[in-house]
Amino acid sequence: MKTGRVVLSVGALLAVAWVILLALVLVAELVSRNFTGIMRSIMGLGVLVLFIVLAVVLAEYLRKSFLPRLNS
């Protein structure tokens, strides 16, 4: 097993996920700041749902296209 290669690759994936998480929270807060009351929460929720949809698409791409290419 190439331990260094795995830790670097997955570690980089984690670092990217951490930055995205931070960015998501910042964007949700910035977007919702322009609204008040229930609209603030709806907009924040919208950003969260958008992020989840994007993450699902990325995970499916990783499974169906990227991993088989890495395997071959």
Place this chain on the structure above:
Amino acid sequence: MQLLPPFLGFTVSLIVTFLISEPLIRLLHKKSIVRPDAHKPGHPTVAHSGGVILFISTAVSFLLALAVTSEVSTAIKALVIFLSGAICFAVGFIDDVKILKGEIKTVLSVLGILPVLAAGVLTPNIIEWGRPKLPFIGRLRITIIYWLLMPISIAGAANIVNMLDVMNGVVPGTSIVAFTALAIASLILGRDAAFTISLIMLGALIAYYKYNAYPARVFNGDSGSLFLGAVIGAIAVVEHLEFIALTLLLPHLLNGFFILVSFRGFKEHRQVKKRPIHVDERGVLTASRDPDAPLSLTRLILTIGGPATEPEVARVYIWIESVAAGLAIISAILMR
């Protein structure tokens, strides 16, 4: 910050775990609470439900630490965190003894939030719901989303830790790193209850690790993994360390997310036909080449790193958790 309760808790949980592990493993064998080890040649049976060891030793240490704590708010917070963990431990233990359906187990683990909700009503000045603290922003203002996510905060953490319990030593190994980082973050941010509970968990886990590391003499069982995950989730909610815990659980979150997306929902491993990894007769693990096979973090690790033995994969998981721990400590510094 009081130092006697956390350090007393650490020492006692370490010693109690050393003392009770062997007799409890023998008792589990005697009661036929055993499971076959699927990743080893010949599939030998191993004692199951090691969470009992972790729960007993941390409960004893927690009670002692509570007895010497003079801060009422710290004691209440620590009690709420431990009770949330205890509820998820009970759910896991029932599953270890009588196998529950995946969905039922997940729904039952939501009950772990009850102590937080009750304490929020009874002592609102000590347990404050909502408004997590984040780097750069400070207290978040999107409270309704937080309340929507709150019921699954503890269950979510418990279940994603459970999903990573795939090989010998992975859960206690990664949890040692996670609780060390939580203790450091608590010190940086001055969270007494989180510091005390983290050290208690750490003491038990250090002593327990050798029993679950390859070749395991006891499996954690759902009682162990749900308990550990629930404690992390409860620390996050009670002590407002949500972002730190989320960062620490990123490897678990990625693995859980991959599994949920590719399995199309919660499924018990018994229900899964196509496996993400294969084990040969020598115990060497390889990633599945089938594009329709489910995705998991282990499959990703084996695809990138090539075939490996179980201890090698477990070691990689601990390294990966160390990266998450580094990011969590950076987050704590940014939150100061």
